[in-house]
Amino acid sequence: MTTPDPPRAGYFGRYGGRFVPETLVAALDELESAYAHISGDAGFQQEFARLCRDYIGRPTPLYHARRLSQRAGGGAILLKREDLAHTGAHKINNALGQGLLARHMGKTRIIAETGAGQHGVATATICAKLGIDCVVYMGAEDVRRQSSNVRRMKLLGAEVRPVTAGSQTLKDAINEAMRDWVSNVSNTYYLIGSVVGPHPYPTIVRDFQSVIGREAREQVLAQFGRLPDYLVACVGGGSNSIGLFHPFFHDREVKFIGVEAAGQGLETGQHSATLARGRAGVLHGTRSYLLEDEHGQILETHSIAAGLDYPGVGPEHSFYKDTGRASYVTINDSEALEAFHLLTRTEGIIPALESSHAVAYAARLAAGLKPEQLVVVSLSGRGDKDLDIVFKAMGVEP
Amino acid sequence: MSDIASAFRPGHKSLIPYVTVGYPSLDATVEIASVLAGCGCDIIELGIPFSDPLADGATIQKASYHALQQGATPRKCLEVARRIHQQISTPLVFMTYYNPVFNFGLEAFCRGCKEAGVSGLIVPDLPPEEGAELEAVSREYDIDLVYLLAPTSAAGRIEMVAQHSRGFIYLVSLAGVTGARQTLPPELEDFVRRVREKARQPLCVGFGVSTPEQARRVARIADGVIVGSRLIEAIEQDGSLSALRDFTCRLRQALDFESE
Numbered sequence: 001m002t003t004p005d006p007p008r009a010g011y012f013g014r015y016g017g018r019f020v021p022e023t024l025v026a027a028l029d030e031l032e033s034a035y036a037h038i039s040g041d042a043g044f045q046q047e048f049a050r051l052c053r054d055y056i057g058r059p060t061p062l063y064h065a066r067r068l069s070q071r072a073g074g075g076a077i078l079l080k081r082e083d084l085a086h087t088g089a090h091k092i093n094n095a096l097g098q099g100l101l102a103r104h105m106g107k108t109r110i111i112a113e114t115g116a117g118q119h120g121v122a123t124a125t126i127c128a129k130l131g132i133d134c135v136v137y138m139g140a141e142d143v144r145r146q147s148s149n150v151r152r153m154k155l156l157g158a159e160v161r162p163v164t165a166g167s168q169t170l171k172d173a174i175n176e177a178m179r180d181w182v183s184n185v186s187n188t189y190y191l192i193g194s195v196v197g198p199h200p201y202p203t204i205v206r207d208f209q210s211v212i213g214r215e216a217r218e219q220v221l222a223q224f225g226r227l228p229d230y231l232v233a234c235v236g237g238g239s240n241s242i243g244l245f246h247p248f249f250h251d252r253e254v255k256f257i258g259v260e261a262a263g264q265g266l267e268t269g270q271h272s273a274t275l276a277r278g279r280a281g282v283l284h285g286t287r288s289y290l291l292e293d294e295h296g297q298i299l300e301t302h303s304i305a306a307g308l309d310y311p312g313v314g315p316e317h318s319f320y321k322d323t324g325r326a327s328y329v330t331i332n333d334s335e336a337l338e339a340f341h342l343l344t345r346t347e348g349i350i351p352a353l354e355s356s357h358a359v360a361y362a363a364r365l366a367a368g369l370k371p372e373q374l375v376v377v378s379l380s381g382r383g384d385k386d387l388d389i390v391f392k393a394m395g396v397e398p
Numbered sequence: 399m400s401d402i403a404s405a406f407r408p409g410h411k412s413l414i415p416y417v418t419v420g421y422p423s424l425d426a427t428v429e430i431a432s433v434l435a436g437c438g439c440d441i442i443e444l445g446i447p448f449s450d451p452l453a454d455g456a457t458i459q460k461a462s463y464h465a466l467q468q469g470a471t472p473r474k475c476l477e478v479a480r481r482i483h484q485q486i487s488t489p490l491v492f493m494t495y496y497n498p499v500f501n502f503g504l505e506a507f508c509r510g511c512k513e514a515g516v517s518g519l520i521v522p523d524l525p526p527e528e529g530a531e532l533e534a535v536s537r538e539y540d541i542d543l544v545y546l547l548a549p550t551s552a553a554g555r556i557e558m559v560a561q562h563s564r565g566f567i568y569l570v571s572l573a574g575v576t577g578a579r580q581t582l583p584p585e586l587e588d589f590v591r592r593v594r595e596k597a598r599q600p601l602c603v604g605f606g607v608s609t610p611e612q613a614r615r616v617a618r619i620a621d622g623v624i625v626g627s628r629l630i631e632a633i634e635q636d637g638s639l640s641a642l643r644d645f646t647c648r649l650r651q652a653l654d655f656e657s658e
Contacts, residue, residue, distance in 0.1 A: 017527075017528050018525065018527060018528060019496055019523045019524060019525075019528055020523055020525065021452075021453045021522050021523060021546070021548070021570075022522075022525055022545075022546045022547055022548040022550075022551060022555075022570060023548035023549075023550050023570060023573050023574075024550075025525055025548075025550075025551070025555065026548075026550040026551065026552055026555075027550070029552075165459060165463075166449065166450070166463075171450065172450075175450050175451075175452045178452045179452060179453075179455070179575045182453070182573060182574055182575055183573060183574040183575060184573075185550060185573050186573070281497045281500055281501060282495075282496045282497045282500055282523070283450065283497060284450075284452070285523070290497075292497065292501060294501075295471040295472060295473075295498065295501065296448075296472065296497045296498035296499075296500065296501030296502065297448065297449040297466060297498070298449045298450050298497070
């Protein structure tokens, strides 16, 4: 019938691309050329590196979680401590990079979507620092369940606009942000928070998040004199996982494991396991796996972790899945909660519920490994934002 | 000449209404199409609802959501189109997002369009760079794939769309989403002129056109006028469709005033 897609910029195998209204094409072209310019610009890269160090607090530690490893009973679990980055999650890496890019492009207004609120907080933070107006779209359901992050964004000077359409979560916030961008494209920069959306966003976000994997690679070599056996990270849109995985791409002996949210169980339909249960389609400007019904309508998803509650996934993950470079597994709500408590009690580290999915799988994985085997886990964020949810799940008032 | 091309003739300004299939119900859409044809519309745009209509403003979002609740799947929309085609001779085009079409299968969808009597396809999130596959398949079934241009489109893109768009070119009047607006953007004349220099196809302007006066102003420079959200509002206003009939006929009169 037709020939396969030729390889081209913005594609990861047959995934990616730029499925957007015509109005946005010029803006994406402008973004692509500005990004190409700053990628080769030593001044920009130096400023980014300096602020990563002095403002975000990088490098974040790679911490050998000995008690957790002991409890799991097998391999060594190493935590890449993105929870210690400024604002409490890896999202700030990308927000800083794109914020500087927006300033370079002369944009006077930044918009963003957010699910758990971590990306919204990161964006609001950078906008405060750079003195740029900030509007954050957030599903009304997420506004309710992540209220502490809403308050932080407001303090930082951002306007938070609750989105009441559809499932009132991250997917709907992205729709609304795109509508805003289409309407205000001349002065507005859309600061996407994950490796999703139309080209060049999946590449830009991956590049800014790759600082996670580059540091982890150096640190594990310095501490253990060898590469890890496994990398484990949670996957919603997939930015912390791609950020960890990508710098190890050519280290074929290092296995990548992405952990999706099984929510209340894959069989219940109440989950966000896009790669495990989805199929190829087009959403939010990119071709990738997605969760849809038999008629091509996007499904509502569920996860106890708002940051994983998304029916799509970054196109590079779809490529990794099809080529077998990464494998994707699932952890459900109650397993994630259990891991939340496990890490809190064994290491004195309160993880975000998103990251708890990665911890849960890593603990299970480590149980079957030899003591000398190494598992690097992306601890993508801290759990302060989740205390209400956790107490509610425990059936006690905070 | 395709059905769509024959809807354009010198000295005549085409009126192209948009309605969401399944709003307020699948049966009502058949009736609505008859009303629109009766008012002298030249092409009818039938929207296949999508769960995430990111090029649409509040009115069409709401209509799409409602239509999905009514069970307006792509297959049902094809059935509705077939019923309409049996009753009226006005050319029909589908407007929808890429995912429902991709999910249906490009070949199966275009075959379905052909069988139902749908002559064209508008997919607002499918720019020509991504459209090669659908272009090829739709051409096999004599379905016109209509591309869009926006005020932000650079000269190179205008040329590309002029090369690839079939039937007509859909000019998005403003940088924004669909929805009724008080005024038309002042740069519209210049935008239409820039496209006219490069393109042979009829040029139809949509997004934001919501009064007979605005339609007249657009008709002075373009070959066709597309009105959507304002019609959905008229349908919502009055289930007997008399508000829709009155308003559409006023649009027709306004355009006829500009026709020679």
